Amino acid sequence: MIDIHCHILPNMDDGAQTLENSLEMAKTAINEGITTIIATPHHKNNQYINEKSSILEKVNDLNAVLKRENLPLNILPGQEVRIYGEVLEDYNKGEVLTLNHTKYLFIEFPSSSVPRYAERLLYELQTEGIIPIIVHPERNKELQEKPDLLYKFVKNGALTQVTASSVVGYFGKNVKKFSEQMIEHNLTHFIASDAHNVHNRTFKMTESLEMIKENFGMDYIYLFKENAELLIEDKNIIKEIPERIQRKKFLGIF
Ligand code: FE
Secondary structure, eight states, rough: OEEEOOSSSSTTTSOOOHHHHHHHHHHHHHHHHHOOOEEEEESSSSOOOOOOOHHHHHHHHHHHHHHHHHOOOOEOOOOOEETOOOTHHHHHHHHHHEEGSSSSEEEESSSSSOOOHHHHHHHHHTTTOOOEEEEGGOHHHHHOOOOOOOOOOOTOOOEEEEEEHHHTTOOOHHHHHHHHHHHTTTOOEEEEEOBBSSSSSSSHHHHHHHHHHHHHHHHHHHHHHHHHHHHHHOOOOOOOOOOOOOOOBBTTBB
């Protein structure tokens, strides 16, 4: 199994702080049946700046340690880019890194809102041949309130990644419900851990896929697993036609 979103690189962001932490995470991942992880440090989210060159270097270092420790886990380079106006310029400057050097790029929105320029940026990335993947939209307040906005992004070619622990219920009932609605309405294409450590923000991949299997059937498990494989090979992923999430109005309150 491939995990396309993980903060396993040591001392880069709020994920693993030390090499010891990285190795703990590696062992937990292996126990869950994960064979490949895309390391996706935060970039330009006010707190952390992790440019392409430093990520590539750290990925090489960690792979060497994993090999030495006989831990069967392969780390690929990636980045979690907080949306900002100059993403495309910085991509052209070589500071922004796609997932495993493919056409797929992680885009993170702030947790409470969606910037007004998001629609245009998602469009412009695609005109340059980059396919944006919106990470954990289920945790964004504005998208929770306006799922039609998410529908529009997906209809216009953006992909999305739901976090495994959201499906399990770690971020609360509403986030869990929204995650399930996204799966049901073909509004998400990947399930990934977004693991930061082995304690409060761990992998939960096996548990979440088990839940998805029970609620939606085995087809979804194949779909999510296959999409992660297609992604790292830079192939086109499987997309079903997105549907709108209908919210029932009750006394004027959604
Ligand atoms: Fe993340």
